[in-house]
Amino acid sequence: MLVVGLTGGIATGKSTVSGLLKAHNVPIIDADVIAREVVAPGTSGLSKIAKTFGSDVLLPDGSLDRKKLGSIVFNDAEKRRQLTEIVHPAVRKAMLLQVLWHWMTGHKYAILDVPLLIEGPLWKWVGLVVVVYCSEEIQLQRLISRDSSTPAEASSRLRSQIPIADKVAYADVVVDNSGTRSELESQVDSLVKRLEKEAGSWGWIVSWLVPPVGLASAVWTLVWRRLKSTVKEKKA
Numbered sequence: 001m002l003v004v005g006l007t008g009g010i011a012t013g014k015s016t017v018s019g020l021l022k023a024h025n026v027p028i029i030d031a032d033v034i035a036r037e038v039v040a041p042g043t044s045g046l047s048k049i050a051k052t053f054g055s056d057v058l059l060p061d062g063s064l065d066r067k068k069l070g071s072i073v074f075n076d077a078e079k080r081r082q083l084t085e086i087v088h089p090a091v092r093k094a095m096l097l098q099v100l101w102h103w104m105t106g107h108k109y110a111i112l113d114v115p116l117l118i119e120g121p122l123w124k125w126v127g128l129v130v131v132v133y134c135s136e137e138i139q140l141q142r143l144i145s146r147d148s149s150t151p152a153e154a155s156s157r158l159r160s161q162i163p164i165a166d167k168v169a170y171a172d173v174v175v176d177n178s179g180t181r182s183e184l185e186s187q188v189d190s191l192v193k194r195l196e197k198e199a200g201s202w203g204w205i206v207s208w209l210v211p212p213v214g215l216a217s218a219v220w221t222l223v224w225r226r227l228k229s230t231v232k233e234k235k236a
């Protein structure tokens, strides 16, 4: 199975692209959704957060005050590291289980929609990296208008990630979302065609029906990816 990493910078349009991919019946595993599930009321994730950041980051109903926690972690790299140390292992485990599920249910490919794919660095473990790009100016404008945030809040979020121009260097496919939504739609249509082609048909059926072939093909993809990532790291 081809596992595709979809990423970008904050507000470059990952969710918009994954919404368009869903309309093509492409299976999506959304890290932002999982990251919310693993800190829902009653989870060990939420208790660890309350222990680390204090009960001030909880709302009266016991759920996470996301705005308050965001204002802490997006202004302090050490606090952000503490939060990711709590949340990311649970997110990675849930994503792996979902990938296995999609493989068992006979999907040729699945998309991992992960905002921090490059920072992770999960990108070394996927077969194809797709980066949704727009300029930093557009990123800021869209972020401010979507979240009704102040320019300062939007900037601190943006600065807590690797700049989008640097992420592009890791991409196998760049989706340029600087233009209109209909321009984006036609790029997504081309992406789906490419995924269908890269995932193959007969080769994929053989790998699925004969698990040792599937395993060998997965190992080969990972070795190839490691070689490619070493070259990219040397260039960066």
Ligand SMILES: CC(C)(COP(=O)(O)OP(=O)(O)OC[C@H]1O[C@@H](n2cnc3c(N)ncnc32)[C@H](O)[C@@H]1O)[C@@H](O)C(=O)NCCC(=O)NCCS
Pocket: 009, 010, 011, 031, 032, 035, 065, 066, 067, 069, 070, 073, 080, 083, 084, 087, 091, 114, 115, 116, 157, 160, 161
């Ligand atoms: C700090 C939190 C509570 C703020 O919640 P909020 O609802 O305001 O934002 P939301 O979760 O929708 O995230 C919006 C975007 O912020 C960016 N972002 C989120 N966490 C981080 C982080 N640790 N570092 C950099 N950017 C981040 C991503 O681009 C994400 O798509 C939340 O983002 C969080 O729990 N972050 C840690 C988990 C995480 O890393 N999630 C990203 C996917 S694994």
Ligand SMILES: Nc1ncnc2c1ncn2[C@@H]1O[C@H](COP(=O)(O)OP(=O)(O)OP(=O)(O)O)[C@@H](O)[C@H]1O
Pocket: 008, 009, 010, 011, 012, 013, 014, 015, 016, 017, 032, 115, 142, 143, 145, 146, 177, 178, 179, 180, 181, 184
């Ligand atoms: N081509 C476009 N033209 C105008 N607005 C757009 C376009 N693409 C996306 N948007 C808008 O920009 C905002 C950010 O897009 P989206 O939420 O898809 O980004 P994201 O990368 O998923 O963000 P995050 O990292 O916060 O999850 C949204 O309000 C969306 O409706």
